[in-house]
Amino acid sequence: MKELDGKLVLMTERLLVRRWMPDDLEPLLRIYGDVEAMRWVGDGVALTPQQAANWLEVTANNYRQRGYGMYTVTLRDGGSVIGFCGLVHPDDQEKPELKYAFAREHWGHGYASEVVCALLPYAARQLGLAQIIATVAPDNAASRRVLSKAGMTLIDTRAEDDGSQSLLMSCHPPAVAMQ
Structure with a gap:
């Protein structure tokens, strides 16, 4: 793991979570360029x-300014990039918002739950964040389950600019047990 020195954020049973690197552009495009996967994102x-490419730059700035941002998720046993997760402040909103997306071939394996259940306590203990929010499409049952497993609860329904609705979920990470 020498190449991850200074980049590794956390480790779970099956996954490594690390800061973004320039080489992540290709997997970033593969995942965030997948129309089906993006159906649930933003x-x-x-x-x-x-x-x-711009998002890589914004994330590097977030690391410098806030100490956190989006992260790359890889398999521990092979190192291949399977997804991304992290904490962001869209449109400079006050509360950090949890975001994640995984390559479709890795859906249904519990990776999102594993990483989110580890990231929220990390956010409280290492970053000092008292509250994390997340938004999810009402029809995205899988993501709602991930967030609920991690201790997030529904606090509101938001009307989006495009007329759609989003569920606003929240948690106070110190209350989240390490999985």
């Missing part, structure tokens, strides 16, 4: 190569 539109 505005539902796949990222362009330029948007992905």
Whole structure:
């Protein structure tokens, strides 16, 4: 793990979570460029190569300014990138928001639950964050289960700019037990 010195954020039973690196552009495009996967993310539109490159820069700035941002999720036993997760402040909102996305071939294996259940206590203990929020589409039952398993509860329903609805979930990570 020498190449991860200074980049490793946390480790779970099956996964490594590390800071983004320039080499993550290709897997970032593969995952966030997948129209089906993006159905549940943000505005539902796949990222362009330029948007992905810009996001790498924004994330590097977030690491410098906030000490956290988006992270790369890899398998411990092979190192291949299977997804991304992290804490962001869209449109400079006050509370940090949990985000995650995984390559479709890795859906249904419990990786999202594993990483989210580890990331929230990390956010409290290492980053000093008292509250984390997440938004999820009402129809995204799998993601709602992930967030509930991690101790997040529904606090509101939001009307989005495009007319759709999002469920707003929240937790206070110190109350979340380490899985």
